[in-house]
Each structure stands twice: as structure tokens, then as C-alpha cells.
Amino acid sequence: MNAEERPASLEEELVAARKEISTDSYPMSIGELTNLYRDGELVIRPAFQRLFRWDSDQKSLLIESILLGIPLPSVFVAQDNEGRWELVDGLQRISTILQLQGLLTDPHFPPLVLSATKYLKHLEGRTWAKTPNSERALSEAQKLDIKRAKIDVKIIKRESSESTKYDLFQRLNSYGSPLSAQEVRNAILVGVNPAFxxxxxxxxxxxxxxxxxxxxxxxxxxxxxxxxxxxxxxxxxxxxxxxxxxxxxxxxxxxxxxxxxxxxxxxxxxxxxxxxxxxxxxxxxxxxxxxxxxxxxxxxxxxxxxxxxxxxxxxxxxxxxxxxxxxxxxxxxxxxxxxxxxxxxxxxxxxxxxxxxxxxxxxxxxxxxxxx
Structure with missing residues (x-):
């Protein structure tokens, strides 16, 4: 039996599969991620952004965790051919942080007004900045605490195959996520062709x-x-x-x-x-x-x-x-x-x-x- 006829061993399968995906990882501050979004270097496709559906209590619990210094789970991004990062997993967390700062462009998500939480009852009614409808803004020190909080970012490099990125998104969203099969499908398809x-x-x-x-x-x-x-x-x-x-x-x-x-x-x-x-x-x-x-x-x-x-x-x-x-x-x-x-x-x-x-x-x- 020659090499072409011989069944692949587990090790050979591992080597081949590892070539399909290239990743990197490093922590970034929320302030850095916010700046990437402002500069168009962190992309949340419109069809993906419409999956953002946490309620006010869930969003407030995330901000509570950040203020208390509780570590956040990693977010995953996929690098496109222009070097930008497209959000693959972590939509609810990143969108909440951006909405708090009034940065989401979708009119359905105005700047976030926080709710009271288990440990921080005085979060009730707090906003990022004072507005005509809210005089209860977070302090400058509290905003800096949020900006300086770290999130581990897993980067799927652009040399990775589209099918591998798709499979990764499916796996990430099978661990307790309520997304439907079509929502998962849409989230990765927008990275291939948003017009489709x-x-x-x-x-x-x-x-x-x-x-x-x-x-x-x-x-x-x-x-x-x-x-x-x-x-x-x-x-x-x-x-x-x-x-x-x-x-x-x-x-x-x-x-x-x-x-x-x-x-x-x-x-x-x-x-x-x-x-x-x-x-x-x-x-x-x-x-x-x-x-x-x-x-x-x-x-x-x-x-x-x-x-x-x-x-x-x-x-x-x-x-x-x-x-x-x-x-x-x-x-x-x-x-x-x-x-x-x-x-x-x-x-x-x-x-x-x-x-x-x-x-x-x-x-x-x-x-x-x-x-x-």
C-alpha cells in the first residue's frame, strides 16, 4: 500500500486540520476595543448586530461585573482580507459596552440606562454621560475603570478558511447560546457576503x-x-x-x-x-x-x-x-x-x-x- 492509499493516521489528521485555522490571542482594554470600533477596525455587520437581544438587566449585570473586576470570557474575532477584525463571538458583551457609551449606530439601541443589580443597587438609572433625560451619569473614575478593564481577544487570522471560521462560530454558540441555526448561519455569512x-x-x-x-x-x-x-x-x-x-x-x-x-x-x-x-x-x-x-x-x-x-x-x-x-x-x-x-x-x-x-x-x- 503506497502513501496515497494508506488511511491517514490521527496525527496526520491533526496536522492537516491545524493548517485550516491560524489564531492569535492577547488581552485588550475595553478602551482599546472601543477605539478600534470607532475607527472601523472592529466590524459588527448589520445582520449580526440585529441578533443583539440582551435585556436591560442582563446588560447591567455585565457592567456590574466589569466594575467589580470580575474577568470576562474571551471574545473571538476573524481577521478579514483588509486586516479588520469582524466580531465572531461576544456580540452581547461588546454591543452592551458600545451601547453604554452611546456608540451603536442602530437607532433601536439608544444609549444604555443601567438598572440596579445585586451588588450595585445605585446603578439604577445611571448612564455614561449626562443627558436631558438623565442626570445620573457614571463618575469619571468609574468610566476609567470600565475603559481599563481587560478582555481576552482570540483572533482567527485571515489565512484561516471560511469553512473553519463557520465551524468555530457554530461550536462557540453551542455552549449554552440561544441562537437558532439560521441566526448562527447569518452571523458568519455576513463575513462572506453581507449583500447576500x-x-x-x-x-x-x-x-x-x-x-x-x-x-x-x-x-x-x-x-x-x-x-x-x-x-x-x-x-x-x-x-x-x-x-x-x-x-x-x-x-x-x-x-x-x-x-x-x-x-x-x-x-x-x-x-x-x-x-x-x-x-x-x-x-x-x-x-x-x-x-x-x-x-x-x-x-x-x-x-x-x-x-x-x-x-x-x-x-x-x-x-x-x-x-x-x-x-x-x-x-x-x-x-x-x-x-x-x-x-x-x-x-x-x-x-x-x-x-x-x-x-x-x-x-x-x-x-x-x-x-x-
């Missing part, structure tokens, strides 16, 4: 998509609408829909998302054409009913949004539109036929894994939505 993320979000806000999916507020807050858009953009044109090709579905979706972000400028117009035409047709044909289950006994659609119906109806129709082939326009009739098929009860109800379900539903939709 803004575009993805604009598709999720399209009236016809909102009308047909009719997702509850909690799902929209967790960016599940954007997750569905991303799934549609990939799967409506997937050439291989076998279970094997869809295995480790979340990893595949993330890889496809990165690929789409890189090709955004060349692919966006055609993808938007297919997306818009598909959901405009679905909205005009039946609105939210197209993604609900048909209740034959009551002769009506009932319940809420179902992934199964989305995968069959939307992706089946999108497949035909993308290929510029004829398709059915009696969409509600097609939706009823879907649920009247004998295999739908067992296939729908047995809780199959995502890749198993998709390998069944995607081909079904392509046949169902064809004009016979």
Missing part, C-alpha cells in the same frame, strides 16, 4: 411568502422564515435528491449557503425570479392553505404550516418554474391530492429524519406539480 444576507432577508419579507407560510412570531424571531427561504433556493433546483446526498442535512445546507453567498452577484436575479413567481402564484391560488393539511372528513384545510407541504408544493412548483416547464395552476387541488395519496399518512406521521423525508417529498412534488 440582506437579500435573503428581503425575500423572507416578501408579502406572498409571508402570506403563504403564516409562521408564528416565535418562528420569525428565530429566523425560521429565512431558513425556509434558504432551503427553497437550494432544494428546488437540486439535481440529486437521494437520501445519501442529503445526509447531515444541516452541514449540507450550510455549505450550500456559503456557496450561494459567494456566487450571489451572478445567481441572484434568476433565483429571485423563481422565488417570486413561485410564491406569488401560491399566494394567489390559496394563501396559507397550500401549506396546511387537507382534512377530508371536514372537507377543508386545517392546522398550521407544515414542512411536508412546503417541500412538495413550493419546491415542486419552483422546480418546474426554474426549468421553464409547464406546471399546474390548480394548486389547491394539487394540495388536496397530496394528502389523499395513500402513502402520505405513514410517510408524514412516522417522524422520519429530514434527509429521508426530503428524498421522498422532493420527487413527489416535481411529479405532482407537472402539467399532465
Amino acid at each position: 444576507v440582506e437579500w435573503l432577508q428581503s425575500l423572507a419579507r416578501r408579502d406572498s411568502f409571508v402570506q403563504t407560510t403564516a409562521l408564528p412570531d416565535k418562528d420569525v424571531s428565530a429566523k425560521y422564515d429565512e431558513d425556509l427561504v434558504l432551503r427553497f433556493l437550494w432544494l428546488h433546483r437540486a439535481t440529486d435528491t437521494s437520501t445519501a446526498s442529503l445526509r447531515q442535512f444541516q452541514d449540507r445546507l450550510e455549505a450550500e449557503a456559503l456557496s450561494m453567498a459567494r456566487r450571489h452577484e451572478s445567481d441572484a436575479a434568476e433565483l429571485e425570479r423563481v422565488f417570486s413567481e413561485t410564491f406569488d402564484l401560491l399566494a394567489s391560488a390559496g394563501g396559507a392553505n397550500v401549506f396546511r393539511k387537507w382534512d377530508a372528513q371536514r372537507a377543508r384545510f386545517s392546522g398550521g404550516f407544515l414542512n411536508t407541504a412546503f417541500e412538495v408544493i413550493a419546491m415542486g412548483l419552483g422546480y418546474r418554474i426554474a426549468r421553464r416547464e409547464t406546471f399546474r395552476t390548480d394548486i389547491l387541488a394539487a394540495a388536496r391530492e397530496l394528502w389523499e395519496q395513500e402513502d402520505m399518512t405513514t410517510r408524514f406521521a412516522t417522524g422520519k429524519a429530514t434527509e429521508q423525508r426530503l428524498s421522498l417529498m422532493l420527487p413527489k412534488g416535481r411529479v405532482l406539480m407537472a402539467l399532465h
Whole structure:
């Protein structure tokens, strides 16, 4: 067996994997990090900044910790090709510090007004500077204490691969973070192509998509609408829909998302054409009913949004539109036929894994939505 045929040893895998990521680490004061942000050398992408969602008590507890000298966890940044640092992990902490100083550009986050904490009851109502609405500013000594407090900064150097940066962000945010899969995805995609993320979000806000999916507020807050858009953009044109090709579905979706972000400028117009035409047709044909289950006994659609119906109806129709082939326009009739098929009860109800379900539903939709 020659070297090319011999399976890699653990040590060889370690050597290869370590080449994928290059890091550095050193402590910086809050004042230094603040200056980097002011100078545009520490970047918080707009789509990432919208994930900032600590409440006033959580923010005040962080400031209490800084004032008491309690060490803060490390923050992670990724160096871009221009040498700037893009925030990868530590959004809540860094954004709180910037909001306290009145430096966040997002109008949803005015300068922070602190709340009383367990050890510092007199933080109540305190601000960084005196304002017409607040005369209870922190003292100059207290502000210097904050500026001089240290945070350990882990730097992912620019020679590291994008996929490795993505994987690192996922891992960091699996340790107790409440971010959804799509929020994590967006946070790293903005470092690849922020225009792609803004575009993805604009598709999720399209009236016809909102009308047909009719997702509850909690799902929209967790960016599940954007997750569905991303799934549609990939799967409506997937050439291989076998279970094997869809295995480790979340990893595949993330890889496809990165690929789409890189090709955004060349692919966006055609993808938007297919997306818009598909959901405009679905909205005009039946609105939210197209993604609900048909209740034959009551002769009506009932319940809420179902992934199964989305995968069959939307992706089946999108497949035909993308290929510029004829398709059915009696969409509600097609939706009823879907649920009247004998295999739908067992296939729908047995809780199959995502890749198993998709390998069944995607081909079904392509046949169902064809004009016979």
C-alpha cells in the first residue's frame, strides 16, 4: 500500500486540520476595543448586530461585573482580507459596552440606562454621560475603570478558511447560546457576503411568502422564515435528491449557503425570479392553505404550516418554474391530492429524519406539480 492509499493516521489528521485555522490571542482594554470600533477596525455587520437581544438587566449585570473586576470570557474575532477584525463571538458583551457609551449606530439601541443589580443597587438609572433625560451619569473614575478593564481577544487570522471560521462560530454558540441555526448561519455569512444576507432577508419579507407560510412570531424571531427561504433556493433546483446526498442535512445546507453567498452577484436575479413567481402564484391560488393539511372528513384545510407541504408544493412548483416547464395552476387541488395519496399518512406521521423525508417529498412534488 503506497502513501496515497494508506488511511491517514490521527496525527496526520491533526496536522492537516491545524493548517485550516491560524489564531492569535492577547488581552485588550475595553478602551482599546472601543477605539478600534470607532475607527472601523472592529466590524459588527448589520445582520449580526440585529441578533443583539440582551435585556436591560442582563446588560447591567455585565457592567456590574466589569466594575467589580470580575474577568470576562474571551471574545473571538476573524481577521478579514483588509486586516479588520469582524466580531465572531461576544456580540452581547461588546454591543452592551458600545451601547453604554452611546456608540451603536442602530437607532433601536439608544444609549444604555443601567438598572440596579445585586451588588450595585445605585446603578439604577445611571448612564455614561449626562443627558436631558438623565442626570445620573457614571463618575469619571468609574468610566476609567470600565475603559481599563481587560478582555481576552482570540483572533482567527485571515489565512484561516471560511469553512473553519463557520465551524468555530457554530461550536462557540453551542455552549449554552440561544441562537437558532439560521441566526448562527447569518452571523458568519455576513463575513462572506453581507449583500447576500440582506437579500435573503428581503425575500423572507416578501408579502406572498409571508402570506403563504403564516409562521408564528416565535418562528420569525428565530429566523425560521429565512431558513425556509434558504432551503427553497437550494432544494428546488437540486439535481440529486437521494437520501445519501442529503445526509447531515444541516452541514449540507450550510455549505450550500456559503456557496450561494459567494456566487450571489451572478445567481441572484434568476433565483429571485423563481422565488417570486413561485410564491406569488401560491399566494394567489390559496394563501396559507397550500401549506396546511387537507382534512377530508371536514372537507377543508386545517392546522398550521407544515414542512411536508412546503417541500412538495413550493419546491415542486419552483422546480418546474426554474426549468421553464409547464406546471399546474390548480394548486389547491394539487394540495388536496397530496394528502389523499395513500402513502402520505405513514410517510408524514412516522417522524422520519429530514434527509429521508426530503428524498421522498422532493420527487413527489416535481411529479405532482407537472402539467399532465
